Amino acid sequence: MAGSAKEYIEHHLTNLTLGVHPENGFGFAHNGKEAGEMGFWAIHVDSMFWAIGLGTLFCWIFKRVADNIHSGVPSGLQNGVETVVEFIDTAVKESFHAKNELIAPLALTVFMWILLMNTMDLVPIDWIPTLATVFGVHYMKVVPTTDINVTFGMSLSVFALILYYSVKVKGAGGFFAELAFQPFPKWMMPANLLLEGVGLIAKPLSLALRLFGNLYAGELIFILIALLPFYLQWTLAVPWAIFHILVIVLQAFIFMTLTIVYLAMAHEHH
Amino acid sequence: MNINATLLGQAISFGIFVWFCMKYVWPPIIAAMNERQAKIADGLAAAEKGAEAEEVAKREAGQLISEAKAQAADIIAQAQKRSNQMVEEARDEARTEGEKVKASAQSEIDQGVVSAREALRGQVSALAVTGAERILGREIDANAHAEALDDLVKQL
Numbered sequence: 107m108a109g110s111a112k113e114y115i116e117h118h119l120t121n122l123t124l125g126v127h128p129e130n131g132f133g134f135a136h137n138g139k140e141a142g143e144m145g146f147w148a149i150h151v152d153s154m155f156w157a158i159g160l161g162t163l164f165c166w167i168f169k170r171v172a173d174n175i176h177s178g179v180p181s182g183l184q185n186g187v188e189t190v191v192e193f194i195d196t197a198v199k200e201s202f203h204a205k206n207e208l209i210a211p212l213a214l215t216v217f218m219w220i221l222l223m224n225t226m227d228l229v230p231i232d233w234i235p236t237l238a239t240v241f242g243v244h245y246m247k248v249v250p251t252t253d254i255n256v257t258f259g260m261s262l263s264v265f266a267l268i269l270y271y272s273v274k275v276k277g278a279g280g281f282f283a284e285l286a287f288q289p290f291p292k293w294m295m296p297a298n299l300l301l302e303g304v305g306l307i308a309k310p311l312s313l314a315l316r317l318f319g320n321l322y323a324g325e326l327i328f329i330l331i332a333l334l335p336f337y338l339q340w341t342l343a344v345p346w347a348i349f350h351i352l353v354i355v356l357q358a359f360i361f362m363t364l365t366i367v368y369l370a371m372a373h374e375h376h
Numbered sequence: 377m378n379i380n381a382t383l384l385g386q387a388i389s390f391g392i393f394v395w396f397c398m399k400y401v402w403p404p405i406i407a408a409m410n411e412r413q414a415k416i417a418d419g420l421a422a423a424e425k426g427a428e429a430e431e432v433a434k435r436e437a438g439q440l441i442s443e444a445k446a447q448a449a450d451i452i453a454q455a456q457k458r459s460n461q462m463v464e465e466a467r468d469e470a471r472t473e474g475e476k477v478k479a480s481a482q483s484e485i486d487q488g489v490v491s492a493r494e495a496l497r498g499q500v501s502a503l504a505v506t507g508a509e510r511i512l513g514r515e516i517d518a519n520a521h522a523e524a525l526d527d528l529v530k531q532l
Contacts, residue, residue, distance in 0.1 A: 121382075123380070141378055144378075144380070146380050148378070149382050149385055150382040157386060161390075165396050165397065165401065169400055169401055172401050175404055175408040177408045187405065191402070210406070211398035211401065214397055214402060215397045219393060255379060256382065256383075256386045259385070259387040260387070262387060263391065
């Protein structure tokens with residue numbers, strides 16, 4: 107444990123940030139303050155590494171199964187993959203009734219990717235950062251979904267799809283009418299726009315913040331538990347980890363379901 | 377907690393993964409699963425049809441067996457009747473044959489008796505003649521007394 111508790115917590119909550127610092131020039135930020143000073147055009151290398159790594163793992167596993175798939179008696183990995191695919195397929199068919207080839211693969215990617223990223227939370231909190239320190243990397247956050255950029259990156263992509271399909275299915279006029287002419291009569295258009303506008307903006311915000319909040323809080327509690335003497339940690343870490351398994355799956359499921367529902371709403375005429 | 381270009385990086389990788397999934401992962405898996413579903417449905421339908429066919433076949437087999445049983449019983453009855461008939465015929469034949477043999481034996485016996493009687497008659501007449509000669513001390517002309525002798529022979 108490096109230094110005081112405050113330092114330890116801060117260390118664990120700081121991303122490995124690469125960017126151009128106004129004074130130090132291009133390079134990794136040496137602390138959270140420097141990372142903040144780098145502005146927008148900096149990147150969290152650890153978040154991207156784990157996110158892309160886990161996304162690639164997901165694609166690789168599923169592609170491997172897809173390449174060898176057959177309609178005979180399934181076994182092993184194929185069974186697991188088919189269970190997930192069937193689960194997603196059912197969820198999509200239940201709430202999405204329009205015809206769109208994108209929605210089901212999108213839901214599968216959202217679910218599996220978030221699930222894998224959340225699962226990184228169950229890796230004992232100091233293992234990977236300590237290992238990274240050995241290799242000279244000082245900051246290493248291994249759970250990408252505790253990075254608000256990652257959750258917003260996904261929720262804003264979903265938001266872009268919502269806007270795209272709303273305009274595509276209903277036309278720009280139809281989409282505007284939906285925002286402006288309800289729930290109140292037409293003469294109250296400003297009030298309508300405000301209400302519906304807030305409702306629309308709330309979608310990506312709630313998606314991103316719900317996932318981020320749950321995982322960030324979970325991570326924080328693991329960090330706090332890690333401050334205990336090592337022989338006491340298990341008394342809290344084990345129950346919390348078991349409970350957290352639920353959160354991991356649930357948050358992935360909620361993000362997926364809401365993505366489907368929002369896109370279904372974008373396809374429906376009111 | 378800084379908002380920065382990680383957001384764009386995440387959005388771009390998200391797009392790439394979704395595209396990859398849509399192009400290479402989802403279609404083959406869902407196709408295979410649908411194919412299996414169809415296969416299972418076909419299999420169940422075939423099983424049902426098979427069960428029905430078995431039912432029909434069982435019924436037909438039962439009918440055939442009962443018919444065969446009836447036929448067999450018929451054949452056995454006929455055979456029994458025929459064998460009885462044959463035994464009866466054989467018995468009759470044997471009886472007539474026996475009677476015939478008995479009759480021919482009887483006639484042979486009768487013939488024997490007649491011829492023995494003839495022979496005896498001859499010898500008796502010869503004896504009578506010889507006896508008469510001895511008694512009379514002379515020869516009797518057989519021819520002259522043939523009539524008397526024949527009479528005598530006939531009386532024997």
